[in-house]
Amino acid sequence: MTHDIHEVLQRVFGYPAFLGQQEAVIEHTVSGGDSLVLMPTGGGKSLCYQIPAIVRDGVGVVVSPLIALMRDQVEGLRQTGVRAACLNSTLSYQEVLEVEAAVANGRLDLLYVAPERLLGERTLDLLARTRLALFAIDEAHCVSQWGHDFRPEYLQLSALHDRFPEVPRIALTATADEPTRREIVRRLGLGRAPMFVSGFDRPNIRYAVVPKNRARQQLLRFLEDRHRGHAGIVYCLSRRRVDDTAEWLRGQGVDALPYHAGLSGGTRQRHQDRFQRDDGVVIVATIAFGMGIDKPDVRFVAHLDLPKSIEAYYQETGRAGRDGEPADAWMVYGLQEVVTLRHMVENSEAGDARKRVELRKLDAMLGYCELAACRRRTLLAYFAEDAPEDCGNCDNCLTPVTTWDATEAARKAMSCVYRTGQRFGAAYLIDVLRGRDTERIRRFGHDRLPTYGVGDDLGPYEWRSVFRQLVARGLLNVDVEGYGSIRLTGDSWPVLRGDVEVLMRRDVRPAATRPRPRRKEPDPRLDPATWDEALWEALRKRRTELAAAQGVPPYVIFHDSTLREMVARRPGTPDDFSQLTGVGDTKLRRYGPDFLAVIATRGEASSDQGHAD
Ligand code: ADP
Ligand code: ZN
Numbered sequence: 376m377t378h379d380i381h382e383v384l385q386r387v388f389g390y391p392a393f394l395g396q397q398e399a400v401i402e403h404t405v406s407g408g409d410s411l412v413l414m415p416t417g418g419g420k421s422l423c424y425q426i427p428a429i430v431r432d433g434v435g436v437v438v439s440p441l442i443a444l445m446r447d448q449v450e451g452l453r454q455t456g457v458r459a460a461c462l463n464s465t466l467s468y469q470e471v472l473e474v475e476a477a478v479a480n481g482r483l484d485l486l487y488v489a490p491e492r493l494l495g496e497r498t499l500d501l502l503a504r505t506r507l508a509l510f511a512i513d514e515a516h517c518v519s520q521w522g523h524d525f526r527p528e529y530l531q532l533s534a535l536h537d538r539f540p541e542v543p544r545i546a547l548t549a550t551a552d553e554p555t556r557r558e559i560v561r562r563l564g565l566g567r568a569p570m571f572v573s574g575f576d577r578p579n580i581r582y583a584v585v586p587k588n589r590a591r592q593q594l595l596r597f598l599e600d601r602h603r604g605h606a607g608i609v610y611c612l613s614r615r616r617v618d619d620t621a622e623w624l625r626g627q628g629v630d631a632l633p634y635h636a637g638l639s640g641g642t643r644q645r646h647q648d649r650f651q652r653d654d655g656v657v658i659v660a661t662i663a664f665g666m667g668i669d670k671p672d673v674r675f676v677a678h679l680d681l682p683k684s685i686e687a688y689y690q691e692t693g694r695a696g697r698d699g700e701p702a703d704a705w706m707v708y709g710l711q712e713v714v715t716l717r718h719m720v721e722n723s724e725a726g727d728a729r730k731r732v733e734l735r736k737l738d739a740m741l742g743y744c745e746l747a748a749c750r751r752r753t754l755l756a757y758f759a760e761d762a763p764e765d766c767g768n769c770d771n772c773l774t775p776v777t778t779w780d781a782t783e784a785a786r787k788a789m790s791c792v793y794r795t796g797q798r799f800g801a802a803y804l805i806d807v808l809r810g811r812d813t814e815r816i817r818r819f820g821h822d823r824l825p826t827y828g829v830g831d832d833l834g835p836y837e838w839r840s841v842f843r844q845l846v847a848r849g850l851l852n853v854d855v856e857g858y859g860s861i862r863l864t865g866d867s868w869p870v871l872r873g874d875v876e877v878l879m880r881r882d883v884r885p886a887a888t889r890p891r892p893r894r895k896e897p898d899p900r901l902d903p904a905t906w907d908e909a910l911w912e913a914l915r916k917r918r919t920e921l922a923a924a925q926g927v928p929p930y931v932i933f934h935d936s937t938l939r940e941m942v943a944r945r946p947g948t949p950d951d952f953s954q955l956t957g958v959g960d961t962k963l964r965r966y967g968p969d970f971l972a973v974i975a976t977r978g979e980a981s982s983d984q985g986h987a988d
Contacts, residue, residue: 380405383426387455389959394419396571401426404509404545409568411515411559412547415575417671417697420547421448424511427545428485429457433506434478437487439513440526444669445487447651451931452485456961461487462498478505490528499538507542510535515546518562519555533564544568549693552686552758575689575758579696580704582750583770584743586840586882587709590679591620595627597677597705604655605674610691612680612715614661620679621659634660652928654919665691671698672930678706681716684736685743685757698934708744710801710843714853741847747776747880774883781879782870784833784841785850789863789871791826792851795819797862804861805830805838840882850877905943910977914938917973921966932966933957945974 380401384390393401397419400412404427414420428435439445445461452459460474460483477483478501492498517526536544546563548555560566585593594609609624611617614635624631630653632646650656651670658664662682676695682688688706696702720733739757746753751766765772791804799807806813807821810828821827830838842861845851852864869875915929915938922929937957946952952967953960 380426380430383429385959387429387457387959388422389955389957389962391956395573397422400571403569404543405430407543409544409565411565411568411570412545413556413570414547414549414573415577416549416693417577417699418573423547424509424545425452425457425485428508431508433481433508434483435485435508435511436493436502437485437511437513438490438493438532439487440490440517441514442489447669447928447931449487450927454931454962455959457485458483459485459487462492463489475501481506490526490532494528494531494534502539507539510542510544512544512546512563515548515559515563516550516555519558530562533562536564575760576751576755576762577693577696578766578768579699580692580702581768582692582704582754584706584708587707590707591623593707594677594679598629601703602675606650606655606670607657607673607675607677608664608694609657609659609677609679611659611661616679617659617661624657624659629657630655631657631659634658634664636661652922654915654929662691665694668694670930672700672935673697673702675703675705681708681712681740681744683716683733683740685739685754688740689754698936700936710839710846713741713846714859717853738849745844745847745880747771747778777881778878779881781841781877784830785845785870785877786873787826787830788841788845789851789867792861792863794824794826795821798860800859801839801842801861804842805835808838809835836884841879844879907942907977910974911938911942913973913977914941914970917969921969941970941974945978946971
């Protein structure tokens with residue numbers, strides 16, 4: 376039986392065209408070749424092995440470290456009519472027997488297996504008796520001992536090739552860096568396999584960093600303005616901040632739930648399930664949350680604290696917008712962050728060499744925050760990718776930042792640090808610079824210093840920005856042992872002597888921090904002439920009901936983008952319905968009548984209204 380891979384793409388998945396490298400990878404795998412596939416999150420890795428598994432004879436075996444994810448992936452496939460199952464430790468013995476029988480009788484297209492399970496004799500024997508279409512090794516960077524997701528079981532996956540030399544293997548990862556790639560190739564014995572590399576840009580994600588100024592209020596405002604009712608993740612550094620922030624957001628009417636390693640396993644599972652299954656849940660989390668989240672419609676990732684490196688930041692923000700729809704990566708950032716993170720690195724157990732590496736990574740991250748140029752270009756350059764032009768979809772592109780000559784301000788700040796004995800924090804120094812009359816300043820006699828009052832040309836907001844930028848660039852240092860007192864560094868002296876100029880980005884002071892009245896930002900992709908909010912809500916409601924009845928996440932039924940197309944195109948017949956992106960044969964049969972009925976009812980309601988007017 377021959378299948379056209381395009382025909383499968385349309386009939387089973389309901390997509391009109393392949394994305395990026397998908398077609399090349401699929402053709403290569405269908406014809407029996409090994410490969411390594413590097414694609415960013417949301418790039419569409421799954422189809423690269425799912426379609427070959429459907430097209431080739433036998434079952435495709437997918438190795439995945441994330442047991443929690445398998446269930447939803449299998450469910451998503453079943454919804455499209457693909458015969459899929461998983462083998463992992465969450466199954467009962469009876470269920471295991473059933474899956475094994477399905478494998479042995481050739482009744483499956485795809486089998487998801489945890490690595491430790493796959494390498495057990497029982498599973499290997501089963502596979503030896505079965506016709507195999509391919510092995511897909513998902514999250515292949517887990518073989519890397521230097522990576523943060525190392526899984527010892529992954530090292531043994533090289534045995535697959537020895538035992539099943541005829542079966543093609545496809546290793547997939549979203550991790551970009553060169554040493555990890557080399558390690559995957561070496562450990563999995565993929566030396567002669569071609570590598571399919573896609574660009575790592577995520578053009579649908581809008582990157583923005585704002586100076587911290589009452590972070591929670593800023594977050595709430597961001598949610599109200601851009602993400603009312605949307606699912607998203609808010610990252611904080613500590614458990615305590617996670618708990619406080621989640622509780623505060625709930626008090627403000629946001630459906631927010633905490634997630635961190637200090638909560639019981641049951642609570643974590645419950646919160647994760649709600650996030651996956653319900654519309655519009657916000658998870659407030661430490662970085663313990665994320666790996667193993669495969670939700671395509673996460674609309675924003677917000678950082679209330681600074682990540683430790685650009686790699687971590689890119690990975691965390693990459694969890695937004697896997698479905699390709701517009702999403703936000705938004706962060707607030709202030710002087711305190713720098714202090715806390717430097718402190719954590721310097722006081723860690725790590726050796727000196729490691730600490731130096733970590734401090735360098737942190738500095739790169741600070742540089743990113745203080746950037747006045749296109750953020751995406753800088754991120755991509757960090758991953759050795761050249762962007763030919765500014766992206767037009769980051770805060771600095773959308774609202775160009777001006778720089779100003781801050782040489783004088785920097786010298787005043789440094790001189791004030793020096794003359795007060797390098798013992799005070801930014802707030803006090805700013806009071807001295809601005810010539811404020813406080814009891815503390817008089818007690819120390821700092822009102823008699825030549826720097827007293829020399830800085831009243833700038834407001835406190837501007838001075839905080841100056842100190843933050845000086846510390847971020849290492850022109851000043853914060854002594855964390857000394858309660859955050861600011862000190863000079865070796866690099867301060869050339870500035871103080873007037874040998875170098877200091878240019879700074881001009882932070883735009885946020886307007887009043889009270890959230891504005893409820894208002895949804897108009898979506899630029901929607902034609903106001905065809906958009907019908909009530910129909911949209913009715914379709915979402917129907918989707919929620921259908922999902923709840925089956926105990927599955929709503930997005931496995933239809934993605935938002937498919938619902939949006941329903942609103943815009945209002946299909947009236949099954950034939951029209953089958954033209955929508957994401958509607959294959961099985962979903963047309965299963966859900967077409969339900970959604971067509973909603974569209975028809977709504978059509979009548981709005982024309983009735985038309986008559987009444
Ligand atoms: P990854 O595993 O690389 O993060 P996925 O395989 O989960 O990405 O795919 C990301 C999203 O893109 C999914 O929602 C998927 O349905 C969608 N997608 C994948 N391939 C296509 C395609 N050819 N056309 C339209 N949407 C696609
Ligand atoms: Zn940009």
